[in-house]
Amino acid sequence: MSTEVRVPALGESVTEATVATWFKKPGDAVAVDEMLCELETDKVTVEVPASVAGTLGEIVAAEGETVGVNALLATISEGEGAAPAPAAAAKEDAPAAAEAPKGHIDVPVPSLGESVTEATVASWFKKVGDTVEADEMIAELETDKVSVEVPAPQAGTIAKLLVEEGGTVQAGGILAELSAEGAAAPAPKAEAPAAAPAAASGSKDVENAPSANKMMAEKGLTADQVTGTGRDGRIMKEDVMKAAAAPKAAAPAPAAPRAPSPAEDAAREERVKMTRLRQTIARRLKDAQNTAAMLTTYNEVDMKAVMDLRKKYKDEFEKKHGVRLGFMSFFTKACIHALKEVPEVNAEIDGTDVVYKNFVHMGVAAGTPTGLVVPVIRDADQMSFAGIEKKIGEMGKKARDGKLSMAEMQGGTFTISNGGVYGSLMSSPILNPPQSGILGMHKIQDRPVVVNGEIVIRPMMYLALSYDHRIVDGKGAVTFLVRVKEALEDPQRLLMDL
Template sequence: MSAITVPTLGESVSEATVGSWLVSEGQSVKKDDVLVELETDKVSVEVRAEEDGVITAIKAKEGETVEIGAALAEFEAGASGAKSPEPKKAEKKDEAPKKDDKPAEKSEAKSDEAKSDQAKSGAGGALTDAKVPVMGESVAEGTVGNWLVKVGDSVSVDQPLMEIETDKVAVEVPSPVAGVLEEALVKEGDSVEPGQVVAKIREGASGGSAKSESKSEAPKAESKSSDDVKAMPSAQRVASENKVDLSKVEGTGRDGRVTKGDALKAVEQGARAPEPAAVAQASAPRETGEREERVKMTRLRQTIARRLKEAQNSAAMLTTYNEADMSAIMALRKEVQDDFTAKHGIKLGFMSFFVKACVAALQDIPAVNAEIDGTDIIYKNYYDIGVAVGTDRGLVVPVVRDCDQKSLAGIEKGIMDLGKRARDGQLGLEDMQGATFTISNGGVYGSLMSSPILNAPQSGILGMHKIQERPVAINGQVVIRPMMYLALSYDHRIVDGKEAVTFLVRVKESLEKPERLLLDI
């Protein structure tokens, strides 16, 4: 006898709400059968059987709050119990037509026809499911992008079948076996979860033209009625306490079910039941003109918009400005560029100097490298710098790790590798998580001055801009120098004005006298 317990549900998640039990006491289950759904503030998680056996007792009821490691049910491995509800239904259907043997003959005939069709199509192997892979920590869903193959096409092992867009990156679904794509279960634009079956592959078959277009069509989502809202018990409780109309809340759980996290988000956004006129106005998109085109935002673009707006709403954001004379760095680069390239196989750019300058300033002003967590401040004694990169899909911020321990060459190589993978859509979630500070270079696009928006939960972001020759006064004389405006946006809740200005002055000094970086002063 063993216990089925609440699994680890992610960083900082300590409890969950029991959603729907999909099995009952005394029921036999097989390995990987879904037993129960658990719901946290962020995601919905399925608990599966680790081996064949019987559910002997259910310890946690639907709607009950349970902690990590708590017992959900008692389980006896290898035992046999009552058959699952699905086989029972099948038995009833099979037992119903016992008055004569004709229905059985028809069933056998249909089976023979199916086998005949299978033989004609050259599909001799078993059907194998292609599933959505794990898309990273805390990523519970994605949106189907482009199908890369069609029903009836031959596929090889690990050949990409489709692309899935998550909040941060694009993920490919590979074919688990070699064969033919027999059925596509989702269509472009559908939301999918890790582990969800999205296609069926006929193993070992040879490709041909698809016999039926209906197979390639994904099942259409049923329209949700306001009178029939699927919601987890905890979501219903939150909605009841806060007078939230669940019919106006988009569910992110299984089968479109409204989770506790969805309900809490609706409460935060003030999603009370709107007036009928307001509902009609909000639900009806405006008509487009003859020279207009309506295109659905990608999930990445939606996330960018949401996170930037959240940063503005949650942080006390302020920007301070300065300018740096880039003469010294430009002269140094010109002098050592050939030797640097010959030794390291990469050109010496400006970004590595900025990263090093920021690390030195962060070490002097630790508040800019910290973050707010509730009523606490978390100071970080490491320096992982995010470098904003513009791609065709949108803005992404890959992270160069441990910049305080890297040389200029190491930083340049890291930036080049991340930038290339960003443009090729090959970044993983681990490449974009955990930055302590961000640098954004709008100067590559010609920006002369701007106010960057914080990359939450970070407390600071440095904006680089175009290098432009301008007249400046030096030692009582007006001279022409290559100047760059610098902008530091910071969270005033944790960083004081004096600290922000001092930080930017430290960066300026390191850029104008790069020997300070080499001498660590």
């Protein structure tokens, strides 16, 4: 008897996926719920389990092929005695994996977050033979969304590292083994006080923050170039940022220029594998360029009215609502107002259909040390200024801490990106598919403008709307941006719904 293996449901508005990896080959025995292959969509990674035990037959969709929902992937032959053998073997192996050798403790992969099934080992902070304390950080994992620290389940000695740096681990897998016999190792430290100062001076007993180690590697800094402000001199991420921003010593006068050889250049290069998050960002942005007919229209807005209104009410606003009044709530409200008049900017293309959204899930792009993410403020059109400010603050903190879940970054209908916080004066934002529009904010700069026939100095900002011309016409795009401009230059229009 043969059972078909088909593509499972891929999520809201996702109609196809790419076969990323086959974990089995034809002829391999498989157990019920054993993972057969992995699919990738533009949003998530999906694992395909075996629904029955048996032997994997023909693989219909090879690695790299694109498949639709419910497409045939492979077949499983349910032969008598075909599945029990590997299942029994798995059961025999299970106690060994769970218990490990006598006196050994497994270090498991911690929870990776909703719908995240695998991670890459970014760094090992310990090596075989090192002693560790309970809950001491021994490794850092990276997923395509967040970084995850791995603590030691109890005190002991690192007996074996099962996955090397750069290796991929599955959720629930085992990373290393600890020897419980090494738990007594810290005792000799008390008997050898003479060795303690040397260890302290070498900072071997102080574990730096994993995020600090990662940033030092990125910035090309060593621990002796950074002053730690954490407990016992622990180096924190903020310490690395300060050291990186500190002025460097004047460089010696350069020697007479000469053409370097390729070998000399190669010796000074550094090759670093892209993180999963950066790979996902690169793929999605390139897909947006390849798929959408993307254009950008520009305008400028006089921010004086918003700045005056904010200055007048910011103290009272913060006292009442417990959150500062920023510019993002004004821009969010202005975009919501404009989206009601030009609904195609809040729509998306699904095959040959246009899907209009009668709600606004506002994406707010946020820069993090590992890359750009876009948390989504759901039903922003139903929120007050205070509600929007609180949600933006909450999501921004989660983004910086790497704590955003997959659900908090899905379902957006329109996006706002603020390049002005980095000093950008003008840019063309790229669409966040499958959305049809994204607003780019920029730096506020005093410029001379003509108002009522007179030249005056006003705080001006350039605005950019990138849109998908397949669904949004030029007239609609320009109208949208003009409505945003009008609402910001006269904020009372938002209250009057004009």
